[in-house]
Amino acid sequence: MQIRATNPEDKELRREAILDAAEQLWLTHPERLCNVADIATAAGLAKGTVYLYFRSKEELFLGIHERHVGTFFSRMKTRAQQATPMTLDDLFSVNRQFLLDFPAFLPLATLCHGLLERQIPLDIAFAFEQRTYTKLNEVVEVLRNHFPQTTQALMLQSYALFLGLWQLMRPTPLKELMKERSLLCACTDDYLQMLESALTSLWRGALTPEIH
Numbered sequence: 001m002q003i004r005a006t007n008p009e010d011k012e013l014r015r016e017a018i019l020d021a022a023e024q025l026w027l028t029h030p031e032r033l034c035n036v037a038d039i040a041t042a043a044g045l046a047k048g049t050v051y052l053y054f055r056s057k058e059e060l061f062l063g064i065h066e067r068h069v070g071t072f073f074s075r076m077k078t079r080a081q082q083a084t085p086m087t088l089d090d091l092f093s094v095n096r097q098f099l100l101d102f103p104a105f106l107p108l109a110t111l112c113h114g115l116l117e118r119q120i121p122l123d124i125a126f127a128f129e130q131r132t133y134t135k136l137n138e139v140v141e142v143l144r145n146h147f148p149q150t151t152q153a154l155m156l157q158s159y160a161l162f163l164g165l166w167q168l169m170r171p172t173p174l175k176e177l178m179k180e181r182s183l184l185c186a187c188t189d190d191y192l193q194m195l196e197s198a199l200t201s202l203w204r205g206a207l208t209p210e211i212h
Contacts, residue, residue: 015053015063018043022057023064027104033057033111058119065112066128068105072098073135077142086146088203092196095162099192106166113163149207161198166191 021043025034036057040047054060075094080086099105116125136155143150169175169191 011053014045014049018045018050018053018060019064019067022060023104026061026064026108030104030107033061036060056119058115059124061108062112062115062120062124062128064104065108066132068102068108069132070135071102072105073139076139080139080142080146086143088200091143091147091203092199095199096192096196099162106163106170110163110167147203147207151206154203154206157202158199161195161202165195165198169194 018039022034022039025038025042034057036050036054037047039057039060040050043050050060054063072094075098076091079090079094116128120128133152136152140150140152140155169189
């Protein structure tokens with residue numbers, strides 16, 4: 001018999017356990033959203049317990065995405081708050097390590113953008129965006145200690161590069177066929193290298209004072 005979590009600490013631990021189980025199932029079967037019953041089994045909980053924390057599997061996977069985003073912002077803030085001057089290489093190092101540590105981030109981020117538009121209630125989607133933009137603005141403020149020209153727009157453009165390049169470069173049967181038939185350049189396999197090259201151009205352009 002399961003013991004119901006009653007205090008905030010226990011509730012948060014159970015919520016995190018549900019997210020952990022769902023993320024592991026996603027990594028095992030990235031081609032589909034696992035159903036709530038499978039997630040409950042993986043977390044060692046009853047299906048009804050999962051619904052106490054998330055109203056749908058779509059909201060649950062949005063919760064994983066929000067946790068990823070929070071971790072990224074936290075890492076960026078931690079580095080930016082250090083007294084040691086921050087370089088673009090330091091900035092990109094945070095990006096690189098995050099993407100290596102959380103392989104589910106890119107596919108799940110892409111999926112969640114669709115969920116926000118079609119399957120997440122508007123009030124839930126707005127609350128998610130509100131929390132995300134609050135954290136984004138906090139990161140912008142601390143990054144300005146090192147890069148005064150940092151703006152919300154620059155961070156959003158960087159995020160667009162994260163997702164856009166991944167969608168163009170991620171391995172698929174179609175892309176393999178395109179390479180075989182010389183329709184797609186086979187030299188573009190290194191996503192991280194391409195990302196850092198694009199980010200370098202973006203940030204150097206944004207940080208270079210305009211000459212009038």
